[in-house]
Structure formats: C-alpha cells, structure tokens
Amino acid sequence: MEIRNPLFTRKKQPLFFFRLGYLERFLLISILLGLFGVFMVLSASATFGRNAMNSDSFFFLRQVSFYALGLFVCWIATKMPTENLEKYSFFLLGLSFALMSLVLIPGIGELKYGARRWIRIFGLGIQPSEIFKFAVVVWVADFLKRKGGFVSSLTYGVMPLVFFIGVSAWLFLMQPDFGNLFLLAVTVFMMGYTAGVRRMHIFYLFVILFLGSLLAIFTNPYRLQRLSTYLDPWADPNDTGFQLINSMIAFGSGGIFGKGLGNSLQKQYYLPFPQTDFIFASIGEELGFLGVFGLLFCFLILLHSGLKVASLCKDLFARYYCFGITLLIALQALLHFGVVIGSLPTKGIGLPFISYGGSSLVTYYFAVGWFYNLGKTQKNKGTG
Numbered sequence: 163m164e165i166r167n168p169l170f171t172r173k174k175q176p177l178f179f180f181r182l183g184y185l186e187r188f189l190l191i192s193i194l195l196g197l198f199g200v201f202m203v204l205s206a207s208a209t210f211g212r213n214a215m216n217s218d219s220f221f222f223l224r225q226v227s228f229y230a231l232g233l234f235v236c237w238i239a240t241k242m243p244t245e246n247l248e249k250y251s252f253f254l255l256g257l258s259f260a261l262m263s264l265v266l267i268p269g270i271g272e273l274k275y276g277a278r279r280w281i282r283i284f285g286l287g288i289q290p291s292e293i294f295k296f297a298v299v300v301w302v303a304d305f306l307k308r309k310g311g312f313v314s315s316l317t318y319g320v321m322p323l324v325f326f327i328g329v330s331a332w333l334f335l336m337q338p339d340f341g342n343l344f345l346l347a348v349t350v351f352m353m354g355y356t357a358g359v360r361r362m363h364i365f366y367l368f369v370i371l372f373l374g375s376l377l378a379i380f381t382n383p384y385r386l387q388r389l390s391t392y393l394d395p396w397a398d399p400n401d402t403g404f405q406l407i408n409s410m411i412a413f414g415s416g417g418i419f420g421k422g423l424g425n426s427l428q429k430q431y432y433l434p435f436p437q438t439d440f441i442f443a444s445i446g447e448e449l450g451f452l453g454v455f456g457l458l459f460c461f462l463i464l465l466h467s468g469l470k471v472a473s474l475c476k477d478l479f480a481r482y483y484c485f486g487i488t489l490l491i492a493l494q495a496l497l498h499f500g501v502v503i504g505s506l507p508t509k510g511i512g513l514p515f516i517s518y519g520g521s522s523l524v525t526y527y528f529a530v531g532w533f534y535n536l537g538k539t540q541k542n543k544g545t546g
Contacts (some may be wrong), residue, residue, distance in 0.1 A: 184474070185537040188467040188488075191460055192236075192515060192530045196229050196523065198457075199441075199516035205424045206444040207437035207518060221437055221518050228520040232527035239531025244539045247532055248479050251297075251304040258297035261290035262333045276384075277510070279337050289521035291334070291342050295349075296529050298330070299490060302350055303482035306357040313358045320363050323354055324370070331374070340378060340385065341509035345493055347371050353486045357478075392507035405440070408432040410504050413446035420450030437518040439510050442502040457516075458499075465492045471537050480536040487529050 182190065200222070207221035215221075247254075264281050265271035271278040272287065280287045305322070306313055313319035327347050334343035351371070355364045379385040387402055395403030395410075412428035421427070426447045429436040436444045446454050468488025475481040491514045498513040500506035512522055 184467040184470040185534060188464060188471060189530060189534050191464045191467070192527070193233070195460060195464075195515035196232060196527070199513075199518075199523075200225050200229050201423070202441055202445060202516060203437050203518045205448060206426070206429050206441055208424075209430050210436060224520070225518050225523075228523045231520070232524045235524055236527040236531035236534075239528050240535045240538070242532075242535065244480075244532075244535050247300055247483075247536075248304050248307075251301045254297045255301040258290060258294040259333075261288070262294050265290055266333075266336050277337055277339065279339055286520075289519070291337070291339055292519075292521040292525045294330075294333075295342065295346055295490060296487075296525050298346055298350065299353070299483060299486035299529075302353050303479050303486055306353065306482050307478040309357075311358070313354065314360050314363075316363060320354070320359055320367070323350060324367065326350075335378060338382075339510075340375075341497060341511040344371075344375065345490070345497060345511070348493060349486060349490050352489055353482055356485055357482060388507045388509070392504070395504070405434050406504055406508055408434070409440050409443040409502050412436075412440075412443040413503055416447040416450040416453075418451045420446075420448050420453055423448050438512050439498075439517070440502055441513055441517050442498055445516075446502075461492065461495050464488070468492075468533070471533070475537065475540045477536075477540060480540055483536060484533055487533055491526065 203225040204219070204222040208218040211220040211222075212218050261281065265278050270281055272280040272282060274280060279291060280289050282288070302323070309319050327350060330346065331343055334340065334346075348371070351359075351364055351367050354367075355361070379389055391398070391402045391406060395406040397403060399407050408428055412426065412433050415421070415428070426433075426436070426444050428447055429444050433440055433443055442454075442457075445457060449456075465488060468484060468491070472481050472484035472488060475484055494511060494514050497506060497509070497511050498517075501508055501511065512519055514526055515523065
C-alpha cells in the first residue's frame with residue numbers, strides 16, 4: 163500500500179495546483195510571484211527609467227536577468243548536499259558580517275538617498291543586508307539545534323541571541339536600515355519561541371525591542387520626522403508627507419478592477435520609487451482590489467505551505483530553517499503592505515519576489531532552493 167507524503171502529495175483535487183504537496187506548492191508560488199514581479203517592474207518603472215536612465219526598459223531588462231539568475235541559483239541550491247548549509251553556517255554568517263561592515267567604509271559603501279546600504283563589486287551593486295538576513299536564519303537554525311533543551315535557559319539560550327541581535331543592530335543602524343533590523347529581530351525571536359524559548363523570555367525580548375525602537379526613533383530627527391509624517395501626512399503634503407499621500411492615492415484609486423496594467427497615473431511623476439518601495443501601490447492602482455486580493459492570497463498560500471513543511475520536518479535544523487525563511491518572507495511582505503497603505507511608518511523595504519532588486523531576488527531564490535532541498539531530503543529519509 164502506497165504511503166502518501168504530505169510534503170509532496172495531497173488528496174486528489176479537481177485543480178492541478180491543489181493536488182500539489184506543500185513543498186511543491188511553496189516552490190511554485192515563489193516562482194510565479196517572481197514572474198509576476200517581472201511584469202510589474204516593467205509596468206511600474208517605465209517613466210522612472212526614462213527619466214533616470216533614458217530608457218523605458220532599463221529596470222525591466224535588469225529584473226529579467228535577476229529573475230533568470232535567481233531561478234538558476236535556486237536550481238543549484240536544490241542539488242547541493244543539505245549538510246553543507248548547516249556545516250558552514252558560521253562561515254556564511256562571518257562572510258555576511260564582513261560584507262555588512264564594508265558598507266560603512268567610505269569609498270566602498272555607496273551612499274544613495276541618504277543611506278549606505280550598497281557596495282559595488284565588479285560593477286554590480288550588492289545590498290549585503292539581503293545576504294545577511296538569509297545567513298542569520300541559517301545560523302540561528304543551527305544554533306537552536308545545537309542548544310537543544312538548553313534553549314529555554316536565559317544564560318545559554320536567550321542571552322547569546324540577544325547579544326547577536328545587539329551587534330546586528332549596530333550594523334543596521336549605522337547604514338541606517340531600521341526596517342530590516344526590526345524584521346530580522348522579530349524573525350529571530352519567533353524562531354527561538356518555536357524552538358522552546360520561554361514565553362516570558364520572548365515577552366521580555368519584545369519589550370526590549372519596543373523600547374529600543376522608541377529610543378532609536380526619538381534620538382534621531384529623521385526617524386522622528388517619519389513617525390510624525392505617519393501620524394499626520396497631510397501636515398506637510400508637498401514635502402515629508404508626499405510619499406505616503408501619493409502611495410495611498412495610487413492604492414485607493416484602482417477601485418475593484420484597476421486601471422489596467424501600464425495605466426497607472428501616480429507612477430508617472432507622483433509616486434516615488436514605484437518599482438521598489440511602493441510597488442504594491444502600483445499594483446493596487448493598476449490591478450485594483452481583485453489584483454491585490456490575488457496577490458495577498460498567494461502570500462497566504464506561501465505562508466501556510468511553508469509552515470506546514472516546517473511542522474512536518476523531523477530534523478530540527480530543517481524545521482527551524484524552513485520556519486525562519488517562511489516567516490522572513492511573510493513578515494517582509496506584511497511590512498511592505500503596511501507602509502504602502504499607511505498602516506506603518508514609511509521605510510525602505512521591498513516586496514519579496516516582486517520589487518525590483520537583484521540582491522533580494524537572488525538571495526530569496528537561493529533560500530527557496532535550500533528550503534526545497536531540505537524538505538526533499540526529509541521526504542527521502544521517510545521523516546516527512
């Protein structure tokens with residue numbers, strides 16, 4: 163009698179998609195989201211590319227190359243020995259730390275829009291924070307597995323994570339990149355909770371994170387201004403509130419069916435960075451409520467499938483890694499959605515798989531490849 167493995171097979175359903183296992187569904191949704199992102203970058207970036215690069219298709223052609231490279235590294239990741247990721251987790255973390263440090267060195271780190279978040283290697287711009295987020299999830303998964311039952315200990319389980327987040331916070335705040343710092347801290351704390359960190363310790367950690375966030379905001383005029391703009395963007399509609407106001411106008415003007423792909427008005431001259439930080443606003447304007455609902459539904463399927471795969475993995479490293487990557491993607495998407503509709507203060511954070519950018523797209527596809535690889539290994543060992 164054949165035993166079905168829920169990682170790969172599901173009960174028979176009328177539609178092909180719903181016959182897929184959780185693991186295959188996660189992989190397919192990731193690929194389709196990236197493909198959808200390519201078309202949205204084409205639509206959203208034409209005017210910006212014409213003004214900035216004298217080419218309507220500049221960002222689109224680059225995103226196509228990023229997408230192709232992302233799929234290639236995803237395929238490579240599915241073929242590599244799974245023990246390598248766990249074995250070299252500390253080396254990967256050290257390498258990403260070094261890249262994050264290079265960003266802060268004048269002449270190496272590029273200053274764009276008032277932030278140092280990029281370095282240029284062989285003519286290619288790289289955002290080390292994207293690699294760093296992936297490396298942190300890998301290292302934390304390995305750390306939690308090695309600690310075992312001691313993860314519930316304040317001294318041996320929690321404090322090393324707190325110290326690590328503290329060091330990471332310094333690197334992020336020096337750039338500055340408060341959005342990715344918050345995203346990473348929440349991901350790490352939730353991974354710890356899944357591994358057995360006590361609820362009271364998690365509560366204390368979130369209190370520390372909240373107080374630290376307030377300190378970072380109220381000691382920095384720029385962040386304080388963003389908070390004020392978030393609370394009342396109409397107080398200065400032509401300057402500090404310009405981004406948020408036009409984002410909400412774009413998102414809200416799409417109606418039920420949208421204006422049609424390529425027909426956005428706000429992206430012409432009003433919506434800043436329509437292909438990156440505010441691409442969700444372009445989606446809302448051009449595809450309307452139906453397009454937004456479809457996109458949200460895809461991310462919910464991705465979240466559900468990822469969590470199910472993590473719960474079915476018996477190997478602790480695979481379980482923590484799959485949970486961490488799934489949560490990282492879902493939380494970043496949630497932050498992006500919140501910023502665009504004005505539910506969260508404005509911060510420069512892209513939409514996973516959708517926004518323009520090679521560092522994010524390629525790194526996430528490598529992470530998805532490892533996700534699939536670990537899940538497949540669990541299935542082959544009969545532990546799914």
